[in-house]
Amino acid sequence: MPEPYAHGMLDVGDGNQMYWETCGDPAGKPMVWLHGGPGQGCPEGMRDNYEGLAYQIVLYDQRGCGRSTPSAVDPGTDMRVNTTHHLVEDLERLREHLGIERWLLRGASWGCTLALAYAERYPHRVSEIVLSAIMTGRRREIDWLYGGASRFFPEEYARFAGDVGGGVDLLADYARRMADPDRDVQLRAAAAWARWEDTALSLEPNARPGAFSGPVDDSVLTLARICAHYFANYAWLDDGQLIRDAGKLAGIPGVLAHGRLDLSCPVETAYELAAAWPGADLFVCDQSGHRGSPAKGEYLRAAMARFAEQR
Numbered sequence: 001m002p003e004p005y006a007h008g009m010l011d012v013g014d015g016n017q018m019y020w021e022t023c024g025d026p027a028g029k030p031m032v033w034l035h036g037g038p039g040q041g042c043p044e045g046m047r048d049n050y051e052g053l054a055y056q057i058v059l060y061d062q063r064g065c066g067r068s069t070p071s072a073v074d075p076g077t078d079m080r081v082n083t084t085h086h087l088v089e090d091l092e093r094l095r096e097h098l099g100i101e102r103w104l105l106r107g108a109s110w111g112c113t114l115a116l117a118y119a120e121r122y123p124h125r126v127s128e129i130v131l132s133a134i135m136t137g138r139r140r141e142i143d144w145l146y147g148g149a150s151r152f153f154p155e156e157y158a159r160f161a162g163d164v165g166g167g168v169d170l171l172a173d174y175a176r177r178m179a180d181p182d183r184d185v186q187l188r189a190a191a192a193w194a195r196w197e198d199t200a201l202s203l204e205p206n207a208r209p210g211a212f213s214g215p216v217d218d219s220v221l222t223l224a225r226i227c228a229h230y231f232a233n234y235a236w237l238d239d240g241q242l243i244r245d246a247g248k249l250a251g252i253p254g255v256l257a258h259g260r261l262d263l264s265c266p267v268e269t270a271y272e273l274a275a276a277w278p279g280a281d282l283f284v285c286d287q288s289g290h291r292g293s294p295a296k297g298e299y300l301r302a303a304m305a306r307f308a309e310q311r
Contacts, residue, residue: 002047004059010097012063012090014081019067020060020094023047028054029127029308031104032091034111035059036133039226041066041219050301053308058103060094062087062114065222072225073218075179075186079229083236084137088118095125102127104307109133109265109290113235116242116249116273123248128307132257132300133290134270136242137235145200145264146171146231152263153199160196171232178225190224191216200264204289243269246276254280255303257296259288 007021024047031050035042042059050057063082064072071077091114095103104127107115112131119126135141147170150157164170177189194216238244254277258270267284274282281303285296 002051004047009069010090010094012086012093014078014086015070016063016081016090017069018060018063018090018094020058020098022056022058022098024050024053024055024057026056028056029104029311030056030058030098030100030102031106031304032058032060032094034091034105034107034114035062036109036111037065037223037227038062038087038110038114038230039065039072039223040110041222050304050308053305055104055304055308056100058094058098058100063090064226065219071218071222072229073222075181079179079225082226082229083233084114084117084230085236087114088121091118092122092125101125104128104130106130106304107132109135110230113137113237113242116246117237119252120242120245120248123252126252128253128255128310129249130255130300130303130307132292132296133262133265134256134258134273135265136240136269136273137237138243138269139234139239141265141269142171142231142234144266146196149200149263152203156196156199160192160199162192171228174224175228175232178221178228186221186225187216190221193224193228194220201290203263204259204261204291205287206289206291206293243273243276246273246280247278249280250278252279253307255300256280256282257300258282258284259290259293259296260284260286261289264290 002023004021004023009017012018041061061068105115112134164173258267274280283299287293288296
């Protein structure tokens, strides 16, 4: 696994310090990885994704998660200063801090939403965009994952929803419980959240049982709290704005890869985004769900190799 050749903490304001690192080729084409969740953080394994390609790879942990501080696992952490708009500006501060003129955005799942929000705000700072497991934060997408998908798993959803009954009230209830000063309340809420996330992925060809719902540690608590906080507020985006404003991405080469078997993020979002984004290429993989597959991985690596040559 390649080791970072530089790393540090960046002061992004509001008392937040954001962890970042760079690896790969220092003279290579700049690209930044936008991790999922929100709140999942950037694991070391992400360094391996494009080893051998001529990229200067930037990885970082978004506010409140991973090695960034303060951690959302602390119920005293102020989540009012952790929104999509904050994350967009944090990313721009990081670009300026690293002295990068333009960079390729690589995002997956929630990372797609953040990549699109950033690119539509700062299109002149983006060279290309490569996205997989597409989501854009629309109400219908969030309502589906935390409500509509219950049609496939009614017994598990009943366990997840409890007495609240579903919808945005359910997400707000989880956000409140994840901020409770009683750690036992947090642990029970995080365990139920993780169990539902696993359930939504359980029918995929590459499903990993217990991927989220193993022992509840601080990383699971952080993920559950940040996810509930964001989705209870529909990511602070106007409904449908990222697809509505995709015309701002005209001239930016885009590659979209999505699994047809993705129950968490149905393929219609990827299709509608591709239709609204002039010049974007969409690959729908019939063998994939939300997670990857060999076919989807080969398609993405080929796109990254092609862009690496375009300096």
